[in-house]
Amino acid sequence: MTTTTGRRAILITGCSSGIGLDAARTLAARGWRVFATCRKQEDCDRLSAEGLESFRLDYEDEGSATAAAAEALARNGGRLDALFNNGAYAIPGFIEDLPTDALRAIFEANFFGWHALTRAVLPAMRTQGHGRIVQCSSVLGFSAVRWRGAYVATKFALEGYSDALRLELRGLPIHVSLIEPGPIATRFNPNALAQFERWIDPDASARRGELAQIAARYRRGEAAPNRFELPPAAVTRKLIHAVESPRPKARYYVTTPTYVVAALKRLAPRAALDWLMARN
Secondary structure (H helix, E strand, O other): OOOOOOOOEEEEOOOOOHHHHHHHHHHHHOOOEEEEOEOOHHHHHHHHHOOOEOOEOOOOOHHHHHHHHHHHHHHOOOOOOEEEEOOOOOOOEOHHHOOHHHHHHHHHHHHHHHHHHHHHHHHHHHHHOOEEEEEEOOHHHOOOOOOEHHHHHHHHHHHHHHHHHHHHOOOOOEEEEEEEEOOEOOOHHHHHHHHHHHHOOHHHOOOHHHHHHHHHHHHOOOOOOOOOOEOOHHHHHHHHHHHHOOOOOOEEEEOHHHHHHHHHHHHOOHHHHHHHHHOO
16 A cells, blocks of 8 residues: 555644644654645644645635545545544534534534545545555543533434445445544634633523533633543554554544443443443
């Protein structure tokens, strides 16, 4: 699985920080040609200054996603070995308090943009006869918790979408994998707080006291990390297997909570699992 230049090439989204940035740096160090995309031009400029190939890709703009795919393919002679769809945000809050426009916005960023980019690279992968599509999902892609309903909905959708895509590509040398992290040390909490303040009106909620607690929890997120939290490198290790192994897995668990919740879903009664997840 090599390009005409002998270097494998990957397009990675959400590279301004966290998982995407670590993945871009690590794969570049392993000899991959990395197209490290970001939503903001200033972040692209920063990555370019450190030697990465970076250009804009904004999931909320389908034209941006398809243009970025075209740019990566043009730079690499029409070939792309792998795509790592990464970069999503949450809107903390109870489902009853979520404006419909908030759900539309988060699905654009966390799901529809990923679909547009996947569609844009698949023809090249078919033509070249191989490819890897890796989706950064979450433990919340297969188990729901309270007041993360918007994020949970996008990740459940991504899981079903990826499973269907994997089945549709069965028999072709194009593999689809899901990475399902639990808590990872990124800017996820500050970004979630910004979305909460944008979309949620605590004064209009029947649960304003609980919403105040949610906001406080996110505000202290960086000062009090989850004890199970791992660095972004834990995700990158699974990504490396997904794009380099001759037999990539359909799913990769990352962090203790993901393994525990997956086991409980197989073994625990529904009522017991609901009791546990409602405590988070």
